[in-house]
Amino acid sequence: MPDAAPPNPGNAKPFLATPKPFAPEDEASLREALKRCSPSAFESAVQYRKTGNPEHVPAVVIGIIERFVEPDLRIKLKDADDDLRLIEDLGIDSLTMMEIVILVEDVLQMSINNDELRNLRTVGDVKMFIDCKIRGLALPKPTKFLPIEQIAAVMPIQPPFLFLNEASVSSSGANGKYKISGQELFLQGHFKNNPVMPASIMLEALGQLAVLFLLEGATPEPGKVISSSMIYFTGCEGVRAHRVCRPGDILTLSIKPKRMKMPLATFEGAIRVGQEKAAIAEEITLTFGYAEAVVPPPAPPAAEVNGTAPTKPTTPSATPLRAAASA
Numbered sequence: 001m002p003d004a005a006p007p008n009p010g011n012a013k014p015f016l017a018t019p020k021p022f023a024p025e026d027e028a029s030l031r032e033a034l035k036r037c038s039p040s041a042f043e044s045a046v047q048y049r050k051t052g053n054p055e056h057v058p059a060v061v062i063g064i065i066e067r068f069v070e071p072d073l074r075i076k077l078k079d080a081d082d083d084l085r086l087i088e089d090l091g092i093d094s095l096t097m098m099e100i101v102i103l104v105e106d107v108l109q110m111s112i113n114n115d116e117l118r119n120l121r122t123v124g125d126v127k128m129f130i131d132c133k134i135r136g137l138a139l140p141k142p143t144k145f146l147p148i149e150q151i152a153a154v155m156p157i158q159p160p161f162l163f164l165n166e167a168s169v170s171s172s173g174a175n176g177k178y179k180i181s182g183q184e185l186f187l188q189g190h191f192k193n194n195p196v197m198p199a200s201i202m203l204e205a206l207g208q209l210a211v212l213f214l215l216e217g218a219t220p221e222p223g224k225v226i227s228s229s230m231i232y233f234t235g236c237e238g239v240r241a242h243r244v245c246r247p248g249d250i251l252t253l254s255i256k257p258k259r260m261k262m263p264l265a266t267f268e269g270a271i272r273v274g275q276e277k278a279a280i281a282e283e284i285t286l287t288f289g290y291a292e293a294v295v296p297p298p299a300p301p302a303a304e305v306n307g308t309a310p311t312k313p314t315t316p317s318a319t320p321l322r323a324a325a326s327a
Helices: 024-033 039-051 054-068 071-077 094-108 123-135 148-154 199-216 320-326
Strands: 144-147 166-170 173-179 224-226 232-241 250-261 264-273 276-287 290-292
Touching (some): 024 094, 039 094, 054 094, 144 148, 199 232, 199 250, 199 264
Antiparallel strands (some): 166 173
């Protein structure tokens, strides 16, 4: 059975680190370190230091990130959206990231290697990374960010029926965005003089994101790959539409795997427009199949790469140039 997702803050088993003694002077020092962070971040840090319960850590991490984000961008962190990109969405550069890490190390009393920071691209990456470090779990695979060109290169679904403009895929799920341009063919008749994106197309977009996860985020059996030509939609349950979506709206899609066992994969999915819930699907089920992994040919010997390997003698009949001369 493939690993659908590694442990993360949402589904990991409870784990309590052994707390160190927490004296009044420790609380004063903690208050000083977090003096420019939200009160909730300070309270969560105190509870973590007293109990060792990692469930308090996400609030600490979000509070510290918020401290270093420009005021006009902090509203994006209010809902703790794990898909927020540190550079593109929050304007956090490499030096600012180092300041965040140093403060996190100080507050949570842990050590982070600089090399471990290279794959942290989103708020969710940071939260999961810190959680895994505290729990002593293996670090997850880095998030992959795919523009439309890469999405189209791997997906069996192609424009104009591809409803993903960009996506990010990790071992725990996938997120994507699609802007309703208003030029979509289905809007011409849905509805007359009142273009509205059909709920069935919104569900299709979630299904496409699930397909992308299977191809780019799932862990297949050894020696196998999931075949893009063998993924099909089989069913959905618990679908609700909460908001009308029109041209100009940017749909933010997310899916998380619930169960994966060949040949079925089941996901939960949601769509938002801004902070408004647009649609949810409690279960989206796809069927998939494996193909043999293509093993790359062995690298040529070093001498051959350097152009010094002797060439094999060829017979006249096997040499096109000689054959042409003889003709």
